[in-house]
Amino acid sequence: MIRRTPRTHGEILAAAARRFAVTGYKGTSLQDIAREVGCSKAAVLYHFAGKEALLAELMAGPISVLCELDERISALTGAAAQQVAAEGFVDLAVRFRGEIALLRGEFPELLAQPAFAHVQRISERLIEAMTGPDGGQDARVAALVLLAGIAEGCGTFTDISDEELRPALLAVAQRVLVSPIPPPPRPPLDLPDHE
DSSP: OOOOOOOOHHHHHHHHHHHHHHHTTTTOOHHHHHHHHTSOHHHHHHHOSSHHHHHHHHTHHHHHHHHHHHHHHHTOOHHHHHHHHHHHHHHHHHHTHHHHHHTTTOHHHHHTSGGGHHHHHHHHHHHHHHTOTTOOHHHHHHHHHHHHHHHHHHHHOTTSOHHHHHHHHHHHHHHHHTSOOOOOOOOOOOOOOOO
């Protein structure tokens, strides 16, 4: 087998993205990435401190936009915060759907890593903003399900263009956050018949 040296930092990054997409972050080793590039694991470590550093660089764009969204919603309250949070997250998810797809099914474990601790805090503030002015437990559940669903939808519906996906996701957000589904009816009480 002919060994080649990595030509660029970007070649290793691209190989990591491909491997994460196929086998997930947890299922990918630095050796897997090195093998795909055609270099040694030491060469990968020359460019990146470890697998977490690779992921951090791959996610730098989406995280930067998420931080900007966090700043925008921090100055708002009530329905305005809810609208900006929902629209901003949909825009982020559609714009970075490739990066988000890399992490499908692994968000909780990745958010527990020290490099992503601030993302967990921003996610919590985003959920808080999406609960809206009358936010209670049901609204928090709806906001969390909406965030997860938007992320999953962007990774799943690769056959739908950004121009079609964005309005579809915004319509779902509108239904979930502004007009939540009413709770199921309570079963009728079993009362004795009166004659």
